[in-house]
Amino acid sequence: xxxxxxxxxxxxxxxxxxxxxxxxxxxxxxxxxxxxxxxxxxxxxxxxxxxxxxx
Numbered sequence: 001x002x003x004x005x006x007x008x009x010x011x012x013x014x015x016x017x018x019x020x021x022x023x024x025x026x027x028x029x030x031x032x033x034x035x036x037x038x039x040x041x042x043x044x045x046x047x048x049x050x051x052x053x054x055x
Contacts, residue, residue: 011040
């Protein structure tokens with residue numbers, strides 16, 4: 001279950017980086033960070049659902 005928490009934290013970090021980049025005007029980087037945050041968030045969600053189903 002620890003890997004789910006780590007992936008969730010990484011998703012939040014990437015999304016925070018996207019907000020900061022967006023506010024500073026670097027929209028290209030903000031888009032990449034949103035994409036990375038989404039990938040980590042989806043991975044976290046899929047692992048969490050798989051864990052819950054197995055319990």
